[in-house]
Each structure stands twice: as structure tokens, then as C-alpha cells.
Amino acid sequence: MQRRPFLLGCGCLAFAAAAGVRADEYDYQVPPRFTRPDPGTDEGGLWAFMDREEQRLKRSSFLIRDPALNKYVTGIACGLAGEHCPEMRVYIMRTPYFNASMAPNGMMQVWSGLLVRMQNEAQLAAVLGHEIGHYLQRDSVEGLRDAKNRSSFGLIVGMALGVVAGGTAGSLAQLGILASGMAYGRDQERMADKIGVALMARNGYAPAEAGRVWGQLLDEMEGAKAAGEDVSSTDILFASHPPAEERKEVLAEAAKRDWPGATRTGTDEYRAALAPHRMGFLYDEVRRRRFGESLVLFDRLLKASPRDGQVQYFKGEAYRQRGREGDAKLAIEAYRAALAMDNAPPEAHRSLGTVLRQTAENAEATRAFQRYLELKPDAEDAEIIRSYLTGSQS
Amino acid sequence: MRLKPWLAAAALLALAGCAQMVKVEPGQVTIKEALRLNPTNAWNRFELQFPLSVAPGASEVWTQDGITLDALAFFVGVAEGQTLGSVIPGSNKKLPLFRATMTPGEIVELYEQMVTQDGSAFALTRVAPARFGGQPGFRFEHTITRKSDGVLLKGAGQGAVVKGKLYLAAFTAPSIYYYGRYLPQVEPLLASAEIKAP
Numbered sequence: 001m002q003r004r005p006f007l008l009g010c011g012c013l014a015f016a017a018a019a020g021v022r023a024d025e026y027d028y029q030v031p032p033r034f035t036r037p038d039p040g041t042d043e044g045g046l047w048a049f050m051d052r053e054e055q056r057l058k059r060s061s062f063l064i065r066d067p068a069l070n071k072y073v074t075g076i077a078c079g080l081a082g083e084h085c086p087e088m089r090v091y092i093m094r095t096p097y098f099n100a101s102m103a104p105n106g107m108m109q110v111w112s113g114l115l116v117r118m119q120n121e122a123q124l125a126a127v128l129g130h131e132i133g134h135y136l137q138r139d140s141v142e143g144l145r146d147a148k149n150r151s152s153f154g155l156i157v158g159m160a161l162g163v164v165a166g167g168t169a170g171s172l173a174q175l176g177i178l179a180s181g182m183a184y185g186r187d188q189e190r191m192a193d194k195i196g197v198a199l200m201a202r203n204g205y206a207p208a209e210a211g212r213v214w215g216q217l218l219d220e221m222e223g224a225k226a227a228g229e230d231v232s233s234t235d236i237l238f239a240s241h242p243p244a245e246e247r248k249e250v251l252a253e254a255a256k257r258d259w260p261g262a263t264r265t266g267t268d269e270y271r272a273a274l275a276p277h278r279m280g281f282l283y284d285e286v287r288r289r290r291f292g293e294s295l296v297l298f299d300r301l302l303k304a305s306p307r308d309g310q311v312q313y314f315k316g317e318a319y320r321q322r323g324r325e326g327d328a329k330l331a332i333e334a335y336r337a338a339l340a341m342d343n344a345p346p347e348a349h350r351s352l353g354t355v356l357r358q359t360a361e362n363a364e365a366t367r368a369f370q371r372y373l374e375l376k377p378d379a380e381d382a383e384i385i386r387s388y389l390t391g392s393q394s
Numbered sequence: 395m396r397l398k399p400w401l402a403a404a405a406l407l408a409l410a411g412c413a414q415m416v417k418v419e420p421g422q423v424t425i426k427e428a429l430r431l432n433p434t435n436a437w438n439r440f441e442l443q444f445p446l447s448v449a450p451g452a453s454e455v456w457t458q459d460g461i462t463l464d465a466l467a468f469f470v471g472v473a474e475g476q477t478l479g480s481v482i483p484g485s486n487k488k489l490p491l492f493r494a495t496m497t498p499g500e501i502v503e504l505y506e507q508m509v510t511q512d513g514s515a516f517a518l519t520r521v522a523p524a525r526f527g528g529q530p531g532f533r534f535e536h537t538i539t540r541k542s543d544g545v546l547l548k549g550a551g552q553g554a555v556v557k558g559k560l561y562l563a564a565f566t567a568p569s570i571y572y573y574g575r576y577l578p579q580v581e582p583l584l585a586s587a588e589i590k591a592p
Binding site: 387 | 488489491493495497499500503506510513515520521523532541544546
């Protein structure tokens with residue numbers, strides 16, 4: 001690749017030119033602090049564009065403002081960014097897709113679909129470290145200089161970074177534009193991966209978790225394919241990246257190096273930080289109707305935490321809402337399993353009742369609805385559920 | 395030179411392009427020969443040339459001030475195995491299919507799936523039994539946080555399944571001002587509904 005000397009003027013030029021993993025690539029020298037570019041330059045223009053988008057983001061109804069969660073995620077990002085921490089602001093967005101990004105002005109976005117997919121703090125650190133890697137390398141700025149059509153570049157970067165709203169912003173369609181026009185080349189991605197691993201290790205995180213992130217994503221894609229779901233949009237997402245398979249292997253290889261003291265996964269801390277939002281994130285996940293992916297995700301979470309009644313409930317929801325032949329039975333099994341666990345939400349009773357009612361298991365359906373009403377007498381649907389029990393119709 | 399009024403109107407229509415408004419006069423109106431309504435004041439019917447995220451694939455959409463400010467959508471005679479509404483351009487989502495045995499809660503889920511295709515967020519606030527169109531049915535209330543501009547909408551809908559087909563009307567408007575302003579016109583209009591299931 002043609003990394004240009006004006007970008008960094010540091011030893012990383014040599015890293016980028018190398019093929020494969022070299023032992024010293026992980027001795028990444030973090031560049032000195034960045035300063036705001038002159039507004040008259042192309043980079044200054046990109047910053048100004050991103051600043052405007054950031055103002056919009058701050059007012060967004062989809063911004064998750066919970067101070068505790070923000071403190072937690074910002075803390076992780078800040079640790080990874082080291083001395084560049086004061087340059088960045090983290091925004092957690094309620095968007096149920098796997099994504100994080102960092103704009104050249106220091107605006108970092110973390111989507112809820114990423115948070116729900118990560119198993120622990122180290123995995124989140126792997127993704128954030130990767131994005132910080134792009135930032136430290138000034139990759140989007142370099143892309144701007146390479147872009148033939150500069151006027152559209154801000155828009156492309158904006159879309160890539162998920163800050164420009166589109167009519168179908170919730171879908172992955174806009175990511176297609178990202179892949180076709182987006183700046184980050186494969187070499188840039190490889191370098192960002194390596195920087196991410198180096199930053200992880202310096203913060204004591206187990207580098208092996210980085211490779212697992214990609215392995216997990218591959219598993220979900222396989223799940224979607226096996227379920228006959230359209231994965232073309234997901235494939236587009238990967239088009240500009242090195243294949244996930246390759247990244248998984250490179251990162252797994254990197255993890256085999258000797259990383260003294262880098263063993264932390266932060267599983268318990270991660271779960272505790274997400275706990276207040278988990279129901280909402282899982283709800284959004286099922287509502288995507290990408291059941292093949294979601295079921296792989298839920299099974300992965302259940303493998304790590306077999307008594308998790310929340311996840312077990314949403315597994316049932318995925319089957320119920322998919323509604324294929326045989327899904328009703330699988331949904332009932334999942335709800336019953338969830339209700340045998342500690343933290344199943346009251347809605348598991350309602351969903352169990354709903355499915356049983358349609359399989360003519362009326363006695364058990366009635367008991368399930370009764371239990372739901374006992375647990376949530378003021379539920380938003382309590383009136384209609386009561387009407388099922390009395391058989392009354394208005 | 396002065397433009398002739400009809401030419402100006404034609405130009406305006408051409409500019410409007412893919413959508414036009416048709417006035418709905420007070421008096422008896424029937425949608426798709428199956429849902430009879432008796433509006434006491436005039437409405438605008440929004441003629442759709444493409445699926446619209448506010449109510450994609452609705453049989454008809456009525457409005458007072460424009461569909462981003464208030465929208466009353468009618469879905470008339472959705473049959474078993476059909477979707478409620480339609481997929482919007484750019485979405486790769488597969489909408490769930492209506493089954494006549496669905497509970498009102500499940501029907502509201504169909505509605506939620508339809509209106510959140512653009513990434514908007516939906517929250518149910520109430521579902522209760524209620525008559526609609528002279529038939530046993532349900533009423534639901536909800537909010538939508540609109541993806542495109544973050545505006546919080548409030549919504550109220552009514553529905554009934556008659557002879558295996560779904561009849562549903564849903565009103566949405568920004569929670570600030572418009573919902574409160576037009577709901578008092580929507581309520582009596584929906585109360586006048588009569589389902590003439592074929």
C-alpha cells in the first residue's frame with residue numbers, strides 16, 4: 001500500500017509495508033497528540049463536517065445518555081487511547097447493528113448492537129482499539145486525500161461512521177455505499193487490527209479475545225446462511241475489509257505471542273455494566289428479524305452463562321416471531337427453560353401463554369397469563385390479557 | 395408574462411411528483427369496499443406512489459396538515475398469510491405474516507415491525523379490548539421515536555379481525571401539539587367505522 005509520509009513521520013511506515021505479522025509490529029509507537037487542523041485545509045474541512053454531525057449526534061433521540069454506561073465505555077476507550085484520551089468523545093447509540101467508528105475529530109460512536117454481541121470487556125476493547133488504531137493512523141484523512149471526488153467524501157465518511165441519517169438508517173443498505181466508496185483499505189484494516197491488539201495488551205486485556213470477536217461474527221453469518229437468510233448486505237460490509245476468516249486467524253496468531261500480564265477479560269464487569277440495558281438491547285436484536293444470526297448470538301451468550309433467563313426468553317421470542325413450522329414448539333421449550341431460571345422477565349409468561357393458546361393448550365396458557373398479571377398487574381397490555389382470561393370480548 | 399392558472403396548477407402537480415392530495419369530503423366514505431366511515435369534517439387523502447415509512451402499503455392514508463405532522467392510516471382486509479403494510483425501499487427486512495388466530499398483542503407486533511423498518515423506535519403504552527367497526531376488537535396506544543429526525547410521535551390505533559381478515563386504523567402525530575390537536579377528530583371518525591366484510 002502507499003501510505004504517505006506526511007501522515008505520521010514515525011516508524012510505523014515500515015510496519016505497514018510488511019506483509020504478515022512481524023514480531024516488532026506490536027511495539028507500536030503512539031504518535032504525539034493531535035491538534036486541530038487549519039480550517040482552510042482539506043483536513044480542516046473534514047473536521048468541520050464532523051463537528052456539525054457531532055452536534056446532531058448530541059441531540060439524537062437514539063443517544064444512550066445513561067451516565068454509568070457512558071463512564072464505563074469511555075473509561076475503556078480512554079485507557080486504550082492513552083495520551084490521546086482528551087481528544088475523544090464517546091457516543092453510545094441505540095442501533096442494533098455491529099458497529100463502532102471514530103471520526104478524525106475524535107468523535108467515537110459505539111452501537112448497542114456491538115455491546116450486546118461482545119462477551120466481555122476485552123472483546124469490546126478489541127473493537128474500540130481497532131477504531132482508535134484508524135484514528136491514530138489518520139486513516140480517514142488519508143482517504144480524503146486519495147478520494148477523487150472530494151465533495152462527496154465527507155458524506156461517504158459520514159455514512160461509514162454512521163453519523164449521516166438516511167431514510168433507511170436502520171438497515172444495512174447504507175453500508176453498501178460505505179463498502180463501495182469507503183476509504184479504509186485492507187492494509188489499513190490490518191494495521192488497525194495490530195494497533196488494536198497492542199493497545200489491548202498494554203491495558204492488560206487478553207489479546208486472544210480480539211480473534212474471538214471475528215470468530216463470533218463469522219458464526220453469526222453462518223447461522224444466517226443456514227437459516228436461509230439474506231446475508232448479502234453483511235457480505236458488503238466485509239468487502240472492504242480483509243476477510244473475517246483472515247482477521248480471525250491473524251489475530252489468533254497475534255494472541256500466541258508472549259504478552260506478559262495481558263490476561264484480563266473483564267467478564268463480570270462487562271455484564272454488570274450492561275445489565276440495566278440488556279433487556280432493551282436484546283429486544284432490539286430480535287426485532288431485526290435476522291433470526292439465524294440472533295439465535296447463534298443467544299446460544300453463544302447461553303454457553304457462557306447457562307442460567308441466563310433473559311437470553312433464554314429472547315431465544316423463545318426469536319422462534320415465536322420467526323413462526324416457521326416447528327418454531328412454536330421450540331419457543332415453548334425456550335420459555336419453559338427461561339422460567340426455570342432466576343432472571344426470566346415476566347413477559348416470558350405472557351409469551352408462553354400466547355403460543356400455548358394457539359396450540360390449544362388452554363389450561364397452561366391461562367396459568368401463564370395469570371402469572372404474568374400477578375407479576376405485572378399494571379402492564380401496558382394487562383387489560384387485553386385479562387380479556388383472554390375471562391373470554392370476554394368488548 | 396402571466397402564467398395561466400391551470401398551467402400553474404399542472405406545473406405544481408408535476409413538481410409534487412410522486413404524491414398528491416385528494417380532498418375527502420364530509421359524508422359517507424368507503425375504503426376498499428369494506429370499511430365504511432362517516433367523517434364530519436374534511437380530510438386530505440395522501441395518494442401514494444411509493445411505500446412511505448409512516449404507513450407503507452396502507453390502503454389509504456389521511457391527513458390534516460401533512461403526513462409528517464399527522465397521519466391516519468387504514469389497512470383494510472389483510473388476509474391470512476399477508477403482511478400488514480409493505481417493505482420500504484432499501485430495507486432488507488422480511489415482514490411477519492398475519493394469521494387470523496393472532497392475539498391483539500401479536501397484531502400490534504405486526505404494526506410495530508412495519509413502522510420501525512426505517513430504524514424508528516416503538517414503545518407500546520396500552521392495549522385493551524375495544525369495538526372497532528361494529529365488531530369485537532382492540533385499541534392500542536404507543537409512541538414512535540422517528541429515526542429521520544428524532545421526533546417523538548404518539549399513536550392510537552384500533553383493529554378487529556372479521557371473517558379471518560384484519561381491519562386496522564392507526565393515527566400517529568408528534569406528541570407536541572399535533573397529537574392532541576387532531577386526536578379529538580380521529581376518535582369520532584373511528585367510532586363511525588363500520589366493517590362490511592365481504
